[in-house]
Amino acid sequence: MDQLDNTTDQIRAKFEQVNAARDQAYQRSRKLISLCARSIRAIHREEWQTAETLIAEAKSATDTLVAGVKDHPNLYFAGYTQDAVKEFVEANLTYALVRGLPLPTPDELGTEGNTWLNGLAEAATELRRRILDIIRHGHSDEAERLLDIMDQIYSQLVTFDFNDSITGGLRRRTDTVRAVLERTRGDVTNSLRQAQLEAALKNVENRLRE
Incomplete structure (x- = not known):
């Protein structure tokens, strides 16, 4: 039964690691969504510098979110992760469309198609x-x-x-x-x-x- 204990302990440790990554990703996704909402609000107010600053912060937040789940595909493709990244895409594309700029591609934004x-x-x-x-x-x-x-x-x-x-x-x-x-x-x-x-x-x- 020692083998059983060792096996279940390993599985439990893995689950705890994934659960911690999930909790962290959820918190990071909420922060990212907030940044994107604020950037879009700034765009509509024509506060271009503020919008650019917030979008830059959102880029950093997106990179952090994705890096935290890169080893866990189920978390990366989870709804809350992709929804947050979608908001990042929306903020970038809204800014480009309103300002008449070229649209950043999925590769440039580091997102799925x-x-x-x-x-x-x-x-x-x-x-x-x-x-x-x-x-x-x-x-x-x-x-x-x-x-x-x-x-x-x-x-x-x-x-x-x-x-x-x-x-x-x-x-x-x-x-x-x-x-x-x-x-x-x-x-x-x-x-x-x-x-x-x-x-x-x-x-x-x-x-x-x-």
């Missing part, structure tokens, strides 16, 4: 908030540019017709992008019509004054 695509989907929905902020001050070409980007993203996402076990639930997020895109297109169209109407009225006023 399906995590990157899910982050892209959520970044697309963030553009709605940006567009609404813009059109509150009147219609602009920037709103149309961002709407076109949303459309392009959706057009790409909808082509990934694979099982959710492969894409990480991308289909559901793609459906969300479609719904957000349709509502945003309606908002931008109404904004454009209002701008055209205001321009026409102003033109009539100018003629009457002449």
Whole structure:
């Protein structure tokens, strides 16, 4: 029975190691999600320096999170780990899309392809908030540019017709992008019509004054 004791002790020690890594990963994922949320808030406020600083901190937090679970694939691919990394992708892509910069690739961000695509989907929905902020001050070409980007993203996402076990639930997020895109297109169209109407009225006023 000594062999039984030794074997179970080894298994218990391994479980304790994995459990400690899990608890640590969970705490680190929460910190990462918080950093990403704050960076996206800074982006919408056009606080570019703050956003860049927070994204840099999120990069360090992501590296730390991934390093802590690299020897435990079940923890690396766990929902809370990949969800946190997805938020990191979303923050980076939202910043790039809003600023008109090239999109960082999965390799550049150190993420899985399906995590990157899910982050892209959520970044697309963030553009709605940006567009609404813009059109509150009147219609602009920037709103149309961002709407076109949303459309392009959706057009790409909808082509990934694979099982959710492969894409990480991308289909559901793609459906969300479609719904957000349709509502945003309606908002931008109404904004454009209002701008055209205001321009026409102003033109009539100018003629009457002449």
